[in-house]
Amino acid sequence: MPELPEVEAARRVAERVARGRRIVDVWCADDPIVFERVPAARWRRALLGRRVRAVRRHGKHLWFELDRRPWPCMHFGMTGGFHTPGRGTLWLVAHGKKGPGLAWPPRFVKLILKFDDGGELAFADARRLGRARLRLDPAAEPPISLLGFDAWRGLPPLASFKALVTARSSPMKALLLDQSFAAGVGNWIADEVLYQARIDPRRRAGTLTGDEIRRLRTALARVIAVSVRARNDSDRYPRTWLFHDRWGKNPKAYTARREKIRHDTIGGRTTAWVPSVQR
DNA sequence: CTCAGTGTTCAGTG
């Protein structure tokens, strides 16, 4: 379930496994869709023998900083993630069986890196909406260069944040999902932020008052900070958040505060919101 | 069996 907090968790796992290590083996699936028609042989040539200096993230994009270019960049799409072997394969994506997966290599694996200390890291993606690419300078080239501020580490000060919002005319839900505005916000976080900021997702960005924009920025900072700080996926979204009641497990569709939840398609995506709270 | 879905990209339209 990769939005920014899950991708940041994946980045930390990748740093733990790979940072400072040398890549001693590369296995690459023959999947031209996922690998943008870069042949497996080119992946091997680019990565084999390289040392990993760091793993970087901007929005939902990750890349490995190696001691020689090009560098590999990943996007998890909706179902992608990193896996590590051993007792309790780490599942960063909540699909398939609950709990630690034991399969190695994992299902739908696209890339496996082996390191000089015996560690391994696999990139897998069931639905194949994710991407892995090779880039000479990932931050300076599309798609990463087209992203807006990172929603966690790059939130602009209030004045410039206001300017960015008032310059736009799209519905707030669409604006939050627009990665060229705030990189890393996905469908769930967008709904959570608008709920906590008490803003109707259909409101046009340019019509927000100064106070609403301030609430929006505060809610964005808080939702991301809390979910990034969480130790595990179950702590990522506190029980009082709209998140938990978003998909009617309870057909009553009320929030923890007994507020009626409504579902609409806004900005092309299913949107859960609370009319009695969001104006 | 059917259908919606945590995301992005592109073609077509207004």
Added chain:
DNA sequence: TCACTGAACACTGA
């Protein structure tokens, strides 16, 4: 230019 819509991608789980 801006913004919206729908389709496509391929699989899972309700």
